[in-house]
Amino acid sequence: MHATYDRAMQTTPDSPPPTLLERLRAKITSGELEPGNPLSEVSLAQEFDVSRTPIREVLKQLQLEGLIEIRPKVGTFIREPNRREIVELFQLKEVLEGLAAALMARRGPCPELDQLEDIVAASEVSSKAGDTDTYASQVQDFHQTLVDGADNTKLVEQYDRLMNQLAYFRLVRKTLKHPGRAVDSSREHRQILTMIQDKDPFGAETTMRAHVFASTQELLVPPTQTTLSLDRDS
Amino acid sequence: MHATYDRAMQTTPDSPPPTLLERLRAKITSGELEPGNPLSEVSLAQEFDVSRTPIREVLKQLQLEGLIEIRPKVGTFIREPNRREIVELFQLKEVLEGLAAALMARRGPCPELDQLEDIVAASEVSSKAGDTDTYASQVQDFHQTLVDGADNTKLVEQYDRLMNQLAYFRLVRKTLKHPGRAVDSSREHRQILTMIQDKDPFGAETTMRAHVFASTQELLVPPTQTTLSLDRDS
């Protein structure tokens, strides 16, 4: 379901057409382009049927977002965060989602809260059934809805940028989850939801952070030893 | 001392010359340009002695940073966050600085910790002496050093962007501090520093967040009623 974190994909049917920035960003975050690949301005210009000028403007913006690296006079390359940056980003993810949980708890009833209830209920089913694919997309929805429910546009912006940098889907795709983790994770989701409903900001934040931390550990230290391949660059 | 949060100003003497992006960003964050002012591409191009093309690239990036607003086919204007956005940004500031305190506590001894010690000691003097100007710059240094000391580059990036959006200096300049707040603030700084030195991440984070929250309240709800001027837009 969630092929990318680019919110341009999630808008209403007749929303304005995606900008060049959004389209190129989607190509990167969706994994259509491999990391390290060179991005030629001319080839991109041909592909999107524009001249090099708007392409260059977009590339500069994507560099600011941390998705690509422009080596002056050399070329543009898709950037992949090294292990240290991934850890840094996950530390940020933890506090940002924690803040979202706290804010949502303080906010009280809202549409996102109902959505959260639905998502948690559905994910409890799929987690117990062992349907990891369905569960994975529901996890995405849970976190996304929670951040949206915080009703803080700046938080949403920073969170989206963070998730794009992580190329989260790519990490998740590489990861084979523990069989038992899904039910634990689902139980944590339920706990968080309950605390939000009970208007317990502190409890919601604390539990959310613990949950994110646990999930992060799951990703960074998977059962198999395939993580060693990530340790190549500093 | 701290005229702006643009870190390009704080690098070593013979660092590479500031880029066009940094120069234009500095012009905005320093308050040299008034909010709402139109930024003509041609006039900027003349001012920086380049053509419109690189100016346009920079403007697109500054728009992504939230510093300016580009109204298509109309013009570019310096953006000022409304009151709601300011509150949102301060909520983020709280958790980001809290995270910084926690990370620094976990990290242990480092150059930034020594700097922090010096800053706190100096600020205790100036706060008791009632030297609010000196104290204000030391407060900036305290927070900046703390974020740097967290040793998390992504945190630094997000924090800098946030402070630029807030145009923090502008807010502070508008604010007349309570006379008694400085000594309270200084005492809180000392508490935070002690907790970091004691390697108490949780205590450091909690205290830091309380401190940021208190300072924020001070800014958003000043004793005088001059804040009403901020309430004009939604």
Next chain:
DNA sequence: CGATCGTATGTTGCATGCATCGAAAGGGTC
């Protein structure tokens, strides 16, 4: 006198061309 439409102007949006620089390939020498 007021409203409306046409025009004038200033702005951005983008395509194109040239200069410049890096990196890789080729040839020569030791």
Next chain:
DNA sequence: GACCCTTTCGATGCATGCAACATACGATCG
């Protein structure tokens, strides 16, 4: 065979020109 210099090629960096659009102003008409 290894190394270095030269050359070539391809890429980016930027200046410029034209088209398109939004806004403001003024003339015209009711």
